Amino acid sequence: MTKDNEPSEEALAKLYSKRKAAHLAPVSIKRKLLEKQTSHKTTTAIFNRISYVAVAASTLLLISIMMFRNVQFNKPQIAYQSVEIHSLSNVKDLSSEGIHNRYAQHYKDYLNQRKTYAQHHQKRAVLSVTDNIWRLKTCDAEVMQLSEQLISALTDLQQIDMQLNSGDVVEIAFDQSGIILGIQRSHTPLSC
Amino acid sequence: MSFALTLKSFLVDRHSNESVMLRYAESGNKALLTKLYTACGDDLYHFVLTLSEPILAQDICQKTWLKVMEKKHLFRDSGQFKAWLFTLARNLLIDELRQGKPMTGDINSIHDNAKALDTKHQQSDIHSVFEQTLLSLSFEQREAFCLQQEGFSLQDIANITHCGIETVKSRLRYAKQHLSKQLEKYAETDHD
Numbered sequence: 001m002t003k004d005n006e007p008s009e010e011a012l013a014k015l016y017s018k019r020k021a022a023h024l025a026p027v028s029i030k031r032k033l034l035e036k037q038t039s040h041k042t043t044t045a046i047f048n049r050i051s052y053v054a055v056a057a058s059t060l061l062l063i064s065i066m067m068f069r070n071v072q073f074n075k076p077q078i079a080y081q082s083v084e085i086h087s088l089s090n091v092k093d094l095s096s097e098g099i100h101n102r103y104a105q106h107y108k109d110y111l112n113q114r115k116t117y118a119q120h121h122q123k124r125a126v127l128s129v130t131d132n133i134w135r136l137k138t139c140d141a142e143v144m145q146l147s148e149q150l151i152s153a154l155t156d157l158q159q160i161d162m163q164l165n166s167g168d169v170v171e172i173a174f175d176q177s178g179i180i181l182g183i184q185r186s187h188t189p190l191s192c
Numbered sequence: 193m194s195f196a197l198t199l200k201s202f203l204v205d206r207h208s209n210e211s212v213m214l215r216y217a218e219s220g221n222k223a224l225l226t227k228l229y230t231a232c233g234d235d236l237y238h239f240v241l242t243l244s245e246p247i248l249a250q251d252i253c254q255k256t257w258l259k260v261m262e263k264k265h266l267f268r269d270s271g272q273f274k275a276w277l278f279t280l281a282r283n284l285l286i287d288e289l290r291q292g293k294p295m296t297g298d299i300n301s302i303h304d305n306a307k308a309l310d311t312k313h314q315q316s317d318i319h320s321v322f323e324q325t326l327l328s329l330s331f332e333q334r335e336a337f338c339l340q341q342e343g344f345s346l347q348d349i350a351n352i353t354h355c356g357i358e359t360v361k362s363r364l365r366y367a368k369q370h371l372s373k374q375l376e377k378y379a380e381t382d383h384d
Contacts, residue, residue: 012371015322016341022319025237026250030229033257037222044220 113178123173124190127183129166136172136183139192146180154182161185209273217264229257232274239338240281243331248288256281275344279352282335318378325374333367336360 125136125144134146154160159182164170169190173182209231216224236256241249259280267276326334332353339349349360 008372009368011375012322012368013341015319016338018319019323019326020234020238023238023241025233025253029237029250029253029257030226030233032254033229033261034222034226036258037225037261 123171124186124188125170125172126190127164127166127168127170129164136170139190146183150180154180157182159183210271213264213267213273217267220264225257225261228260228273232277233257235274235342236277236281239278239335239342240285242326242338243282243285243335244289248285252281252285252288255284259284272348274342275348275352278339278342278344282352318375321374321378322371325371328374329367329370333363333370336363337367337371340364 125138128135128137128143132148134151136144136146138144151160155162159173161170161184164183164185169186169188170183171186172180173184175181209228212224212227212231215221216228233253237249237253240252240256243249244252256277260277263280267273326337329337335353336349339352340346344352346357346360350357353360
């Protein structure tokens with residue numbers, strides 16, 4: 001038996017190596033692989049670039065939103081109260097002085113209304129009638145004078161007890177905005 | 193002295209398949225992939241070819257290298273690149289075989305060849321005998337023998353083929369016995 005024919009580990013290894021040398025990988029595998037690698041890399045590069053652009057754009061957008069919000073937050077907050085004035089006037093006074101006067105009058109009315117509203121929880125008062133002028137005196141020694149128009153309006157609406165006399169204790173009904181809706185006799189004496 | 197050793201180990205380590213693969217995983221550099229292919233391309237093709245047939249082997253090799261490109265981030269520093277490569281190829285081959293793709297070198301046809309070999313050697317040289325005998329081995333014995341010839345340890349072979357070390361030993365023993373027996377027969381015939 002020649003050395004080549006010897007069925008030893010070494011001989012098997014030699015035969016295996018020779019067989020391997022006779023069956024090399026076709027060049028086409030390598031060529032196709034490198035082509036794929038190039039296209040794969042190009043695709044990956046494009047994808048990476050798109051992702052970078054997307055990240056940059058979203059970061060810019062986020063920064064813009066944050067800056068806009070900061071500007072909004074830093075704006076001085078102006079406390080204001082809106083007063084809606086509705087009136088029908090027959091007088092066609094369109095001069096600036098007339099408008100100013102009307103505005104002043106309405107503002108005065110508004111302040112009075114606020115004052116009345118502040119008292120709305122004090123529902124009970126003592127009626128005082130002098131010279132046909134109705135006044136309501138509360139426990140805080142505040143006096144509210146009722147206008148004739150209000151009394152006549154409440155009378156029309158039957159929201160005022162016409163049997164009331166001076167010195168009677170009355171219950172005053174207010175609405176949410178402090179406007180007097182009705183005045184009725186109270187059967188409970190007022191104890192301040 | 194220690195500096196020289198450190199430098200030598202650094203240089204050797206830098207050019208190892210594992211180091212090249214890690215650098216390729218990081219950079220996707222085409223040159224590094226070419227280097228890996230040059231180092232393992234022929235070994236892989238021969239291994240797959242021994243377990244299948246040329247067209248399928250070419251197909252499997254291409255798919256394996258594509259997987260290396262696509263799954264490069266999955267390669268672990270601790271692993272041996274060649275073992276990882278061969279595992280990928282073997283898994284792909286098994287999948288193909290399970291899908292029932294026609295193979296000229298499948299196990300049944302190889303066993304038929306083996307029977308023919310037992311009766312009479314018609315080959316003119318020892319390389320043909322080796323070739324025929326190798327292909328007459330069962331799939332598992334062939335792959336165990338090839339993997340050992342490729343330099344893998346018993347543990348590596350067990351990992352690649354997903355079986356125990358004892359099973360690998362048994363397959364190798366049978367494969368080598370069979371190869372030796374056929375080669376001895378050839379040697380005797382040759383001398384006669």
